[in-house]
Amino acid sequence: GGTGFVGRALTQLLRSRGHEVTHVSRQGGKDRISWEELSQSGLPLCDAVVNLAGENVLNPFRRWSDAFCREVISSRVETTKTLAKAIADAEQPPRAWVLVTGVGYYRPSPTAEYTEDSPGGDFDFFSRLVSSWEAAALIPGSPARGVVVRSGVVLGRDGGAISQMLWPFRLGLGGPLGSGLQPFPWIHIRDLAGIVCHALESECLQGVLNGVSPSSPATSNGTFAQELAAALGRPALLPVPAWAVRAIFGAERAVMLLEGQRVVPKHTLESGYHFIFPDLSGALKDIVA
Ligand code: NDP
Numbered sequence: 001g002g003t004g005f006v007g008r009a010l011t012q013l014l015r016s017r018g019h020e021v022t023h024v025s026r027q028g029g030k031d032r033i034s035w036e037e038l039s040q041s042g043l044p045l046c047d048a049v050v051n052l053a054g055e056n057v058l059n060p061f062r063r064w065s066d067a068f069c070r071e072v073i074s075s076r077v078e079t080t081k082t083l084a085k086a087i088a089d090a091e092q093p094p095r096a097w098v099l100v101t102g103v104g105y106y107r108p109s110p111t112a113e114y115t116e117d118s119p120g121g122d123f124d125f126f127s128r129l130v131s132s133w134e135a136a137a138l139i140p141g142s143p144a145r146g147v148v149v150r151s152g153v154v155l156g157r158d159g160g161a162i163s164q165m166l167w168p169f170r171l172g173l174g175g176p177l178g179s180g181l182q183p184f185p186w187i188h189i190r191d192l193a194g195i196v197c198h199a200l201e202s203e204c205l206q207g208v209l210n211g212v213s214p215s216s217p218a219t220s221n222g223t224f225a226q227e228l229a230a231a232l233g234r235p236a237l238l239p240v241p242a243w244a245v246r247a248i249f250g251a252e253r254a255v256m257l258l259e260g261q262r263v264v265p266k267h268t269l270e271s272g273y274h275f276i277f278p279d280l281s282g283a284l285k286d287i288v289a
Helices: 005-016 035-041 066-089 125-136 160-170 189-201 221-232 242-249 251-258 266-270 280-288
Strands: 048-051 096-102 145-151 153-155 186-188 207-211
Touching: 005 189, 035 066, 048 066, 048 189, 066 096, 066 125, 096 125, 096 189, 125 251, 145 189, 153 160, 153 189, 153 280, 160 221, 186 189, 186 280, 189 207, 207 266, 221 280, 242 251
Parallel strands: 048 096, 096 145, 145 207, 153 186
Antiparallel strands: none
């Protein structure tokens, strides 16, 4: 997943800190190996492995069909299994193994607050996906430290949710989705890359870290729409009705946009990570500047 939205930001950060990065990719290129090479020849000698691979769930151009659903699952679970097997079989295993999953693990609720210790993972398609994705990463008895980062909506300049929202908002046609009251768990891309880097470089860190900003539990979809419009100097008057969101994305995926979770990065903060963008207005100003 190193060629993707988050992967590019992480690669840049890691290289700026003096690390060497090799991508496992479906496309050939410099500093890349293929999934076939990985399965056949094993893991190249390395200190750490990160999995960021996954078919884009919110691609509005892909209909929510059985085939797409299978691709969403296998691009995450099978790539994670392939990497876990390569780590387990390595003569000199890496020291760290980091997987980025999602806050879809926690049940959407307007009121409940979730930390990394909260239950979840077994109530709908996305929560079960996260459970099997995280289970695929387990390597019993491995010396590699395992860290799972459960990410919220990643906000950044060149990809992810914002890239699809920017043009209607720039035209003054943006607004909250549905009621706008649903929680909006978010993180700036530099912080998600920062948390993964922190997980890789902190020799004692393991377990689950929530990848959301500290002010994320207090952010609703409506607040997000207002702040994005304000950062662009535009009004955000036009709510997008729930039926329209369902018509574009299908009922299953619309859940991700019309409902949300209040997620607290408790372990992330306790682990000593300092957020670069703890509040939304600063994060959005940086992105749209
Ligand atoms: P991207 O959509 O940018 O792509 C990630 C990479 O995954 C691609 O560059 C591609 O690499 C690889 N990939 C895509 N489809 C497949 C497939 N069918 N089989 C194998 N590999 C595939 O993702 P992001 O960078 O936005 O997200 C990274 C990870 O973080 C994903 O797993 C995502 O689910 C998770 N996440 C992202 C959030 C977000 O808001 N962006 C929120 C929460 C979690 P290549 O073409 O080189 O093979």
